[in-house]
Amino acid sequence: MGESDPPGMDLRKLRAHLDSALPGLVRADLHGELIAGGRSNLTYLVTDDHHRWVVRRPPLGHVLPTAHDMGREHRVISALEGTPVPVPGTVLSCPDSDVIGAPFYVMEYVAGTPFRRAGELDALGATRTRAIVLSMVDTLVALHAVDPVGAGLADFGRPEGFTARQLRRWGKQLDASRSRELPGVDELHRRLAARLPDPPAPAVVHGDYRLDNMLVDGADRITAVLDWEMSTLGDPLTDLGLLLAYGSPAMPVGSGVSDAHLAAGYPAADEITERYARGSGLDVADLDWYVGFAFFKIAVILEGIHYRFAQGRTVGADFDRIGEVVPGLIEGGLARMEGRG
CATH class of the missing domain: 3.90.1200.10 (Aminoglycoside phosphotransferase (APH), C-terminal lobe)
Known part of the structure; x- marks a missing residue:
């Protein structure tokens, strides 16, 4: 991982995988940040300065893969696209842990505020x-x-x-x-x-x-x-x-x-x-x-x-x-x- 990579995310390997699976999607080097994590799956905002995506992966050092099933999340979000339930558009799901160290999926960035307080x-x-x-x-x-x-x-x-x-x-x-x-x-x-x-x-x-x-x-x-x-x-x-x-x-x-x-x-x-x-x-x-x-x-x-x-x-x-x-x-x-x- 490079010095600028957020914890748990190898941006170089992520781009290589996206370039292979979806040629032309990424137009420049990726940079990103961890925007949520700890108790739940980790969420990253990733951009090539032209487009923004969100990447989700299990927590670092997780023990129970079934509790953080990336394929499951990706499947239900994909299934709900086109229904009255608002969900981000899905881009790609990767079950291979060899790419960034864990299964992950990529979805479109959606603007908005999560009100917690x-x-x-x-x-x-x-x-x-x-x-x-x-x-x-x-x-x-x-x-x-x-x-x-x-x-x-x-x-x-x-x-x-x-x-x-x-x-x-x-x-x-x-x-x-x-x-x-x-x-x-x-x-x-x-x-x-x-x-x-x-x-x-x-x-x-x-x-x-x-x-x-x-x-x-x-x-x-x-x-x-x-x-x-x-x-x-x-x-x-x-x-x-x-x-x-x-x-x-x-x-x-x-x-x-x-x-x-x-x-x-x-x-x-x-x-x-x-x-x-x-x-x-x-x-x-x-x-x-x-x-x-x-x-x-x-x-x-x-x-x-x-x-x-x-x-x-x-x-x-x-x-x-x-x-x-x-x-x-x-x-x-x-x-x-x-x-x-």
Whole structure:
């Protein structure tokens, strides 16, 4: 790698591969920067001074390739091109780790802002904030309306038994990250297991649907939904539950967790739920379960980060305090399962 290469990206080898696969695409030497990374897949902005692209690859030193499947991300984004769901145009997917040291894919650069902080939204004002969030809800409705068969995603997941399998998966993840007492977490898991809902028809689910995983332009339009690494075919209400958990007053703020839901104008859960239910036609009577599960899932993810940090295996901003958030997430999940919050 050259001295000007960002971490995990050999720009010379990337250009050679692009020149071979897509002659004429790149017109000059590439330069780039890492624009997002740490907990998720790494994202780079790459340019030849004539055109800009985005490159995604797994984290450095990742252990579980299935958790960072580049081909999977590329496939779902490609499949959604031409649907009402805004996604970047895809350019190329490379499963060969020999090129830059890991599988990767290239997509078109899309302009826009990922709103993560309440202060960023407050600068726009309450009216614009409300419009952006409601547009996010409408985009979720559009995603769940996509016909998986028509989009070529009929075999993209195993929707049968999806919620039970998800609960088992995150329970196992919790067991793999246990390093301290977490009062209430096993009780939350038991309550979720005892009340598994009857799911609606399967849909393409994003898996981590929230405001800072999409780009918004200056006209308050959503220009792209990003970060599809957890997408699959499954229960669409898991996406709604996660969105509501991230926007819940019970969601602890700080330690890297988004506080966008605290912005003036951010719609209340009832308004978001009603708009989604009206647009999708789905029955949301079991929504307490889905929000409770979302709190459990987020708690397990952040506890895993805390566990790796405590072992000296993870570095990054806020990682030293991320464990402080987990107990509040457990309480938020229990409260929702009891009809509170």
